[in-house]
Amino acid sequence: MAQTNRAALYTRVSSTGQEDNYSLQTQEASCRAFAAERGWEVAGVYTDVHTRVELWERPQLSALRETVRRHDVDTVICYAIDRLSGDPVHLGVILSEADHAGVDVVFVSEPLDDSPEGQLIRFVRGYAAKIEHEKIKERTMRGKLARVQSGKPTVGPRPPYGYRWRDDRDQNGKPVKLRLEENPETAWVVRRIFSEIASGSSARKVAQRLTEEGVPTPTGRALWIGSTISGMLKHPTYTGHVTAWRWKKEKVKGRGVVNTSRPASDHASLPDVAPALVAPEVATRARAQLGRNKQQAVRNNPNPEAFLLRGGIVRCGYCGGALVGRNSRFGPLYRCNTNHRDRNGCPHFSIMASILDTAVWDGIRERLTCPDVIAAELHRLRAQDPTRADVTSLDRRIGEVTRRQRNLMTRLADEDNADVAALIRADVAATVDEQRRLEQERVDLERQREGWRLAQERLTELDLWVRNVTAKLDEFDYAKRRLALSELGATVRVWATDHSPRWEVALRPDAFGPPIVNTTTCG
Ligand SMILES: [Zn+2]
Known part of the structure; x- marks a missing residue:
């Protein structure tokens, strides 16, 4: 039976006077047109104005999420991904909630399937652990928010100095x-x-x-x-x-x-x-x-481009503080900030910037150009359908119950004795219950299988995205390399020469595999 698709619209501007092409009217009009084209019924419009970055600080988004969790709508329409949230983790929270409730989220200006961001966002949906963390944080933050809204300070461990x-x-x-x-x-x-x-x-x-x-x-x-x-x-x-x-x-x-x-x-x-x-x-x-x-x-720093990893990307392996770039008589080098070193007792060490910069960039390029980690995970996933055995045995059991039910019905039709007929009727009722239970189980299994299929889809998309980016890696200049490092969330930790490894690069998202250490190999 075809039912009208109920859609909720979500629009947002980050300040009351926003006059760009993101204005609330434009957003709402595009979303409405999008719904009308598809014959969807607009069941509600949720609008946040001049709100904060965190999810729980947007009252209308919270209301919308409540609606989604109750499945009071079938689809959420939003003008653009960044209107919903600019933070991939937040997007993950919202999208996974919607997934869970069986509610679709669509973007008017950016179909999720095509853009690299869309691919990345879908991938982010899989970050269950992060999402769980985010939920816990949200509960704590709601309490803090209530405090601030009533004009009280958020209470830290100690008052500000002075x-x-x-x-x-x-x-x-x-x-x-x-x-x-x-x-x-x-x-x-x-x-x-x-x-x-x-x-x-x-x-x-x-x-x-x-x-x-x-x-x-x-x-x-x-x-x-x-x-x-x-x-x-x-x-x-x-x-x-x-x-x-x-x-x-x-x-x-x-x-x-x-x-x-x-x-x-x-x-x-x-x-x-x-x-x-x-x-x-x-x-x-x-x-x-x-x-x-x-x-x-x-x-006073005459040569900033000599330090690819400056500004907090490269950190001390001992104290975690940012290493500072210095020009020495041997050339540019990184070393632990003197104050940090004195305070934390880090050993004296430094590393030549040209050597570390090249090695780290090569390591990252290598990791990205042979995304075996993604491929291996994909292979592992494809090899095992977690529900296959269960589905087969369930289907068999459903068949058996149905047969038993049919036999009972035949006997019931032929039975003249009212008492015996009552007993058979009770048996029939029991088979109906069991049938219902088994069918529900099958629906759950199908859902599980769908999750398995989606996980593969996400990885395939991530794989594509990475290939897309890496095709251009060799042409990257200093500015683009800096940007790539920040997009990948790269942090480099460095230790003294007697430490193994000498340095280590961690990348986010974690799907890029284990940390890259100073001896990187492919596969
Ligand atoms: Zn240090």
């Missing part, structure tokens, strides 16, 4: 963390840092002086480092602007959980949570000076 929690109580007299106040033991350090930088000092020099004087650091360690100082200068709380959602924690392979900054449009301002420690004009001067210092540092 502050302490005020002695606030809830109605039961229990202490609650609601407002910050000046900490007389450390607030002066914050003021001094701002004023010294404002009068022309560098973060590194300020750090040196504070260390020499034995001033307590935010983490309780003995050593102040430049990045702590510059981080404090950027912290909006010190001018009285408490902001939630400035950072998010992300798991990075080989580095554990790292903090990354969110775009300013995501920040949520919380008025009256903390007093300013620094006058706005001092803060402005200090921040401007910091910018000038940074420009100076860039000018």
Whole structure:
């Protein structure tokens, strides 16, 4: 029986004044036209405006996902992939939920099957573990979001340096963390840092002086480092602007959980949570000076292209900190940042940039041009249909039950004795139940088989995508190589000469196989 396909539309703009070809009206009109062409009924329109990047921070998307989970619609129509989410993991969450509920997700401007992004996205659907992690995070974040929406600060393990929690109580007299106040033991350090930088000092020099004087650091360690100082200068709380959602924690392979900054449009301002420690004009001067210092540092590096892996791609195998590129009399080399090394006791070591850059790039190219990992996985999958044996035996059992039922019916038709007929009728009812149960089991198996088939499809697509990209790898210049490294999520860890391996490259997604080590071979 043909039923009308019920479609939900999802549209989104990231700011209220967005006037590009992504405007809400355009998106909705295209989605409606898309539905009309196919004779689908529009069962609902979900629109998010000026919202944050995280899934749980988009109320309408959450509502839509609820609808999808209940299978209240058959299809979700979205104008473009990035309107749904720019983050592959989030897309994975949404798409796999839809898959699970048997709801189709289609994009008006980008058919999933064709574009490399589409292929990659489908592949990402298989990231069950990541998705599970994301769900757990989402539950935690919902709680945090509620806190921020009611004007309370998100509570970290400790208040920002220079502050302490005020002695606030809830109605039961229990202490609650609601407002910050000046900490007389450390607030002066914050003021001094701002004023010294404002009068022309560098973060590194300020750090040196504070260390020499034995001033307590935010983490309780003995050593102040430049990045702590510059981080404090950027912290909006010190001018009285408490902001939630400035950072998010992300798991990075080989580095554990790292903090990354969110775009300013995501920040949520919380008025009256903390007093300013620094006058706005001092803060402005200090921040401007910091910018000038940074420009100076860039000018001091005369040859940035000599370092393919600069800017955090190459990391210390001992402490995990970014290695820094330096020009030495032997040529450009990478070594662990002096401060990190002193703090973490890493051995002294360095590696020539030209050697490491070439070796790492060759390793990556080799891995991409012989994606045996993908091929092997595909082969393994194809070889085994996890449901084949079960389907055969189920079909046999369904046949048996059906036969038994037919025999009982024949006997029932011939039976004159009412009591015996009642007994046969009960037997027939039992076979009907069993038939139903077996058929449900068969439906479940079919679903399982469909999953198996989809997994192969995803891998085939990933394989294609990789081949597509790798055909052009040899022509890549410095900028394109940098871009490729970041797209692949490459991180390189390096150890001293007495360590084996000397270096190791990890790539995301994990389907690109185990880490590439300093002796790479194909297959
Ligand atoms: Zn180190």
